[in-house]
Amino acid sequence: MDDDVKVLLIEDDNAAAEMYRLRLIADGYAVVVADDGEKGLALAIAERPDFIYLDLRLPKVDGFEVLERLRANPQTAAVPVIILSNFGEPELRERGLKLGALEFLVKADTTPSRLSEAVSRVTASKALPSV
Amino acid sequence: MTSPAFDQPATVDEHDPFFDTAARIAADIATPPDETSRRASFLALSGDVLTAVAEYDESGETFPGHYELSRFPNFERAVVTREIQVIGLSELGNLSSDGAALVTRHRIRSCALIPVVSGGVVAGVIAVSARDEAGFTDSQVRQLATLAQLVGLRVGHVAADQALREEAERSQGLERLKGEFLNIAAHELRSPLGIINGYVSMLLDGTLTGADERKALERIAEKSDEMGRLITEMLETARMEALGLELLLAPTDLMDVLSDAMRAVEPLLGSRHRLATRGRRDPLPVMADHLRAVTMVLNLLDNAVKYSPNGGDILVAWSRKGNVCHVRVTDHGIGISREQQSMLFTRFGRLVTPETSHIRGTGLGLYIGREIARLHGGDITVRSEIARGTTFTITMPLAPEAPLAGV
Numbered sequence: 001m002d003d004d005v006k007v008l009l010i011e012d013d014n015a016a017a018e019m020y021r022l023r024l025i026a027d028g029y030a031v032v033v034a035d036d037g038e039k040g041l042a043l044a045i046a047e048r049p050d051f052i053y054l055d056l057r058l059p060k061v062d063g064f065e066v067l068e069r070l071r072a073n074p075q076t077a078a079v080p081v082i083i084l085s086n087f088g089e090p091e092l093r094e095r096g097l098k099l100g101a102l103e104f105l106v107k108a109d110t111t112p113s114r115l116s117e118a119v120s121r122v123t124a125s126k127a128l129p130s131v
Numbered sequence: 132m133t134s135p136a137f138d139q140p141a142t143v144d145e146h147d148p149f150f151d152t153a154a155r156i157a158a159d160i161a162t163p164p165d166e167t168s169r170r171a172s173f174l175a176l177s178g179d180v181l182t183a184v185a186e187y188d189e190s191g192e193t194f195p196g197h198y199e200l201s202r203f204p205n206f207e208r209a210v211v212t213r214e215i216q217v218i219g220l221s222e223l224g225n226l227s228s229d230g231a232a233l234v235t236r237h238r239i240r241s242c243a244l245i246p247v248v249s250g251g252v253v254a255g256v257i258a259v260s261a262r263d264e265a266g267f268t269d270s271q272v273r274q275l276a277t278l279a280q281l282v283g284l285r286v287g288h289v290a291a292d293q294a295l296r297e298e299a300e301r302s303q304g305l306e307r308l309k310g311e312f313l314n315i316a317a318h319e320l321r322s323p324l325g326i327i328n329g330y331v332s333m334l335l336d337g338t339l340t341g342a343d344e345r346k347a348l349e350r351i352a353e354k355s356d357e358m359g360r361l362i363t364e365m366l367e368t369a370r371m372e373a374l375g376l377e378l379l380l381a382p383t384d385l386m387d388v389l390s391d392a393m394r395a396v397e398p399l400l401g402s403r404h405r406l407a408t409r410g411r412r413d414p415l416p417v418m419a420d421h422l423r424a425v426t427m428v429l430n431l432l433d434n435a436v437k438y439s440p441n442g443g444d445i446l447v448a449w450s451r452k453g454n455v456c457h458v459r460v461t462d463h464g465i466g467i468s469r470e471q472q473s474m475l476f477t478r479f480g481r482l483v484t485p486e487t488s489h490i491r492g493t494g495l496g497l498y499i500g501r502e503i504a505r506l507h508g509g510d511i512t513v514r515s516e517i518a519r520g521t522t523f524t525i526t527m528p529l530a531p532e533a534p535l536a537g538v
Contacts, residue, residue, distance in 0.1 A: 013322060014401055015350055019329045022347075026338045036440075059440055086321040107325040111332040 005123055006030040008049035010040035010066060011084070012058050016107065020053065020084075023112035029119060037061025041069055044076045051119050054101070056085040056092065067099045080122045084110065209244040210253045215276060216244040217267060243267055245279045249286040257282065316365055323354035323361075353398045363426075364495045376499075378420035378506050385415035385424070385456060385527065389447060392428035399433065403442025406432075410449035415456050418530040419507055427503045427511075430496035431460040431523045438521065439464025454529045455509075463520040472513060476501045 007024050011017040012035045021031045032047050034040035038060040044052060052070070056063035063083065070076045082103045083096045093104040102122065105114070205216040219241050239260040247255045259267075259275055267275070330347040333339050339347050370376070393406055400406065435445040439462040446461040467475065476497050501511045508528045515521035 013326075015326050015354065016322070016329075019326055019333075019347075019350070022343060023329075023333060023338060026333075086318055086325065106321075108321040108328065110325075112329045113332065113336065113338075 004030075005051065005119065006032065006047060006049045007119055008040070008043055008047060008052045009033045010037065010043075010052065010058065010063070011055040012036055013055070016055075020112055020115055024116055024119070027113075027116040027120075029116065035059075037063065037066045040066050044070060044079065045073070049079060050123055052079055052081045053084050053115065054081050056083060056087060056096075064095065064099060067096065067101060071100045082118055084115075205244055206256060209246045209256055213246050213248060213253060215246075215272060215279075217272070218242045218244070241267065243272065243275060245275050247279045247282045247286065249283040250290070254283065254286045316361070319361055320358055323357045326354045327351050327358075356395075360426075360429075364499060367499050368495050376423075376502050376506055378423055378503070380418045380420055380507075382530065383417055383419040383421050383424065385417050385419065385449070385458070386412075388419065388421060388424045388428060389449065389458065391421075391425045392432055393447065395425070395429050396432040396436065399436050400445075401442075404436050404439070405444050407444045407446045408448070409446060415449065415451065416529060416531050417456070417507070417527050419527070420503075423503045424507070427500040427525065428458065428460070430500045431511075431525070434496065434523075435460055435462035435464070435521070438462060438467075451529060454531070456527050456529055458525040458527070459522050460525075461520060461522040466517040466519055467513065467515040467521055468517055472515065475513060476511070 005028075007029050009017050009020055009024075009031060011020070011033065014035065017033045017035065021033060024031045032043055032049065034043045037058040040052075040054070040058070041061065043049075054063050054066060058066065061069075063085065067081060067083075070079065070081060081101050082105060083101045084105050084107055085092070085096075086107045088106045096104045103118065105118075205218055208214075209216040241260070243259045245257040245259065246253045247257060257275070257279060330339075330351050334344065334347055367376070393408075396406070432445065432447070439445070441464070443463040446459070448459045448461070450457050497511070504511045504525055504527070509526045512524050512526075513521060514524070
């Protein structure tokens, strides 16, 4: 039971955020939601999440800029980020990965359970003692 | 083009001065200063050489060194009969001082007026002067007739080329917009589809139970509706492009339309927006297509929510004045600038600015909405101020005589 793992969802579509939240909570994660880029950055610092799901199309500060700023800030640079977007264009995927996202998932093709799987996979590997 | 039967070389060379002159005259004739005027090129024929002397405009507007065609003897006759008119010096007697000066300066003894026909109309007249009292030989007249035919052909081509070029530009512009639009539309459909898929997967694997199950089904229904509306928007637009929109008008109470639209936008309001209403509770009888009218109002409400990201009240106010009713939808959102307002009701007029790039939607709603309003005999107008908010006003003619069903 990983109930001390906190996931930050930066997603402006309320219906999508609610759906992912339900899934993640059902799988035992704590969830915080930000519905714009500005709030997302603030919560990334204030809540110290273990994992961030980041939408690209956001009000106030867009996803790519949020990612850049997360990486630039030592407080948040190490938090794993996966991009969750409905844009599937290869250039965008490339840019996201280059900016330091672990993965680029297309929402329409991603079931909510994949979100939990990714979190457990990434946090499990982080928990392994370095040899 | 008939082959010239006169003293011309057997092979026709496009760089022959004859053709060049024809081309130049054609270019001039093809671009008259306005649609109603015709132009004439006044040429001097010396032997086989045609030299341009002056250009004329029928409407009386004169070009530098030019002469009013209306004063030109037999000009009208040339245009009407479409036959070459040859005028001798004696007939050239009735000229203005300008004309007389021209005649003197170029030692004109006779003149031929050759109408140029293109696309079934007389596009222009070539006036050719001769310094010989004997006027023009048959050979020369035939030559001029050929010139006129050539010019006529060229005029037609120039006009056709121009039209083709404009059409190509328009199509390219449209193709580009269509491509962008298809892109936007496809993305817009992905959002609700993702939600439907997500909830369905959670229902299937048993993640959701009890109240959550119910909520999930409601979300699926909402998103399904949303997709339906998006698809309808796109199809309506395609149909409108091809056939024009057809309304099924029937006696309708606009109040019913308003309440249906407000009910449909309810799920989109969330915690940040509130619908407020203002107006008398009396029926507003109109002749309307209920479904289309709801689409029209719903689109305005939808926009009000989307473009006021910080939430707030959305006011729906209605009133009647004489035999017209007004419905106003007001938000207190980001507003629309003047320049953006001009694009607002066009087919691809999504306002894409840094502030709005994240907003969902195809941009068709207002285009369709205004079409619907106009087909009802009304209109949609907008008033807006950046950072203060926007008011869209629908005007519709009332139809008080029409009996309302169930009223």
